[in-house]
Amino acid sequence: MPLRPLPRHSGWLMPAIAVLALILGLGAFELSQHRGIDALIERGRQRLDLYEASLEREIDKYAFFPATLGLEHDVVDLILNANAARVAAVNRYLEQLNQRAGSLSIYVLDARGHVIATSNWNRPDSFLGETLTYRSYFGDAIAGRNGRFFGIGTTKGEPGYYLSSPILIDGKPQGVAVVKVSLEQLEQSWTTVEAPVFVADENGVVILASVSSWKFTAVRPLSEAVRRDLAHSLHYNARPLPPLGLSTEQSLDGRHAELVALVRPHTEAAPVFPVSGRFVAQTEPLIGNGWTLTVLSPYGDVAATAWTHAALAAVGGAFLAILGVAWTQRRQRILERLKAREALQRAHDELELKVEERTRTLKAAQDELIHAGKLAVIGQMSAGLAHELNQPLAALQTLSDNTVIFLERGQMADATSNLALIGELVTHMGALTNQLKSFARKSSGELRPVPVARAIDNALLILDRRLSRGGVKPGVAVEPADVAVLADANRLEQILVNLIANALDALDGFVGPRLVVSAERLGDRIHIAVIDNGPGLSDDARARLFEPFFTTKEKGGGLGLGLAISAGIARDFGGSLTAADGQLGGTTFILDLAAAELQEA
Numbered sequence: 001m002p003l004r005p006l007p008r009h010s011g012w013l014m015p016a017i018a019v020l021a022l023i024l025g026l027g028a029f030e031l032s033q034h035r036g037i038d039a040l041i042e043r044g045r046q047r048l049d050l051y052e053a054s055l056e057r058e059i060d061k062y063a064f065f066p067a068t069l070g071l072e073h074d075v076v077d078l079i080l081n082a083n084a085a086r087v088a089a090v091n092r093y094l095e096q097l098n099q100r101a102g103s104l105s106i107y108v109l110d111a112r113g114h115v116i117a118t119s120n121w122n123r124p125d126s127f128l129g130e131t132l133t134y135r136s137y138f139g140d141a142i143a144g145r146n147g148r149f150f151g152i153g154t155t156k157g158e159p160g161y162y163l164s165s166p167i168l169i170d171g172k173p174q175g176v177a178v179v180k181v182s183l184e185q186l187e188q189s190w191t192t193v194e195a196p197v198f199v200a201d202e203n204g205v206v207i208l209a210s211v212s213s214w215k216f217t218a219v220r221p222l223s224e225a226v227r228r229d230l231a232h233s234l235h236y237n238a239r240p241l242p243p244l245g246l247s248t249e250q251s252l253d254g255r256h257a258e259l260v261a262l263v264r265p266h267t268e269a270a271p272v273f274p275v276s277g278r279f280v281a282q283t284e285p286l287i288g289n290g291w292t293l294t295v296l297s298p299y300g301d302v303a304a305t306a307w308t309h310a311a312l313a314a315v316g317g318a319f320l321a322i323l324g325v326a327w328t329q330r331r332q333r334i335l336e337r338l339k340a341r342e343a344l345q346r347a348h349d350e351l352e353l354k355v356e357e358r359t360r361t362l363k364a365a366q367d368e369l370i371h372a373g374k375l376a377v378i379g380q381m382s383a384g385l386a387h388e389l390n391q392p393l394a395a396l397q398t399l400s401d402n403t404v405i406f407l408e409r410g411q412m413a414d415a416t417s418n419l420a421l422i423g424e425l426v427t428h429m430g431a432l433t434n435q436l437k438s439f440a441r442k443s444s445g446e447l448r449p450v451p452v453a454r455a456i457d458n459a460l461l462i463l464d465r466r467l468s469r470g471g472v473k474p475g476v477a478v479e480p481a482d483v484a485v486l487a488d489a490n491r492l493e494q495i496l497v498n499l500i501a502n503a504l505d506a507l508d509g510f511v512g513p514r515l516v517v518s519a520e521r522l523g524d525r526i527h528i529a530v531i532d533n534g535p536g537l538s539d540d541a542r543a544r545l546f547e548p549f550f551t552t553k554e555k556g557g558g559l560g561l562g563l564a565i566s567a568g569i570a571r572d573f574g575g576s577l578t579a580a581d582g583q584l585g586g587t588t589f590i591l592d593l594a595a596a597e598l599q600e601a
Contacts, residue, residue, distance in 0.1 A: 025313050075117075147162065197209070261279075533584035575594065
């Protein structure tokens with residue numbers, strides 16, 4: 001049935017449709033942009049936590065290093081009575097210590113700021129005999145405080161992080177011990193990530209960055225007075241400190257982030273991420289040194305996606321509006337047909353000769369009504385399914401495109417995550433077309449009596465190869481032998497495997513390693529202890545032991561999640577996991593759980 005032309009007074013319809021499409025497009029743009037920025041901020045927060053943890057781990061490896069030099073008798077004797085023999089002995093000692101530690105240099109200053117011994121004593125760039133009173137770390141240490149400073153060396157022009165501690169003699173600072181370490185390896189690991197990151201010091205100068213050209217640029221403008229002070233102290237060894245070129249476009253209220261623009265010349269060779277353009281910036285202050293850590297998440301993909309969603313919403317809205325107008329016209333035509341049929345029925349007696357024609361007309365109208373009813377039902381079903389499936393289909397398109405990119409880059413973890421999301425969307429779409437499908441029920445998580453001796457034996461069996469490789473013969477003492485706890489057997493074994501594995505890590509390379517796993521009943525509680533004779537834990541490590549991502553292992557030795565997960569499982573059981581000084585001189589972990597009675601078979 002052909003559509004009739006729109007009435008003359010309906011000239012407002014097309015402008016109205018255009019306004020509707022514009023409103024829908026703007027709404028879709030704002031919603032898509034908001035969600036995209038939220039996703040960037042969430043990923044940026046995770047990156048901030050990981051970068052901050054990696055930086056703290058890198059620095060903490062050397063945190064107590066300078067203080068130990070003040071305990072060396074040769075160093076103290078050199079401070080009290082310097083002579084050529086003592087200088088030579090300490091120089092050789094510092095040279096060997098520097099090689100083992102992997103630091104850039106280690107040196108000792110007297111109370112007047114003169115370098116009296118150094119690890120690079122026999123190199124052309126040695127600063128033996130130089131006066132370093134202008135360095136802030138010297139002033140901090142000679143005043144009795146630990147010094148922390150990032151700067152550029154004045155001899156070799158090599159940037160590094162300086163850690164200093166006072167050398168106390170009779171309780172008074174008589175000298176200063178300094179260790180200079182390189183953070184270049186940490187920077188290299190940052191260059192492989194998707195979002196650029198940089199660290200700015202207390203002066204607002206970039207000292208660490210995933211983009212090398214950003215280093216030693218100023219995040220904020222530096223006054224002439226500040227530049228003169230920095231030049232006088234040789235903080236950056238006369239570097240010009242040009243501006244980074246970062247400007248704020250919009251503050252993202254309530255989300256602790258900003259939309260910024262970065263304009264810089266392209267100097268990086270084949271960068272993993274863009275080094276200029278628009279970014280969502282998130283900044284986190286680093287405790288204890290006045291530094292800030294900033295992650296820049298590229299905004300370009302979010303904007304492109306938002307504009308795409310806006311265009312789709314505008315076109316879709318206009319299409320639906322046009323369909324609505326067409327449906328209205330069709331409805332009006334059907335009503336006219338009905339009126340015509342009524343007129344034919346009233347003229348039946350008078351127009352007997354036209355009965356056959358009237359019958360055909362009525363039959364055609366009836367067929368048209370049935371056909372229109374079918375179209376209406378199909379239209380309703382199509383509209384419902386289109387509404388429910390449109391967004392998952394769009395998400396599938398985006399996820400599949402991103403997965404191809406991740407696979408080309410070799411980012412298998414991200415690709416796997418996207419494929420998992422695609423699977424979830426497909427499951428959801430299947431549920432829309434089959435309403436009789438039931439959801440899997442959650443597990444009850446019921447706790448049962450678990451024999452402690454069996455759980456310990458299973459955990460030791462899992463780690464039997466590591467025990468044999470490390471030459472560790474564990475001692476097991478369970479009293480009484482049939483003692484049981486209220487827990488889940490698999491998760492209890494997971495805790496024990498984590499604790500025993502950590503003990504084996506502590507005993508690695510240790511002479512005469514000893515490991516004891518014991519259990520005893522104290523009233524209605526059971527204490528399961530894992531004891532080693534390893535090096536033990538510092539007060540700082542013990543205070544942060546159960547924090548996620550905190551670890552005392554060397555870089556690459558672990559993520560720091562085992563103890564946090566184990567403590568969480570213990571809480572789920574209604575118990576606790578604590579650490580204390582070991583009975584064998586190392587560390588003791590105590591798992592406190594409720595006692596249970598074994599059920600008779």
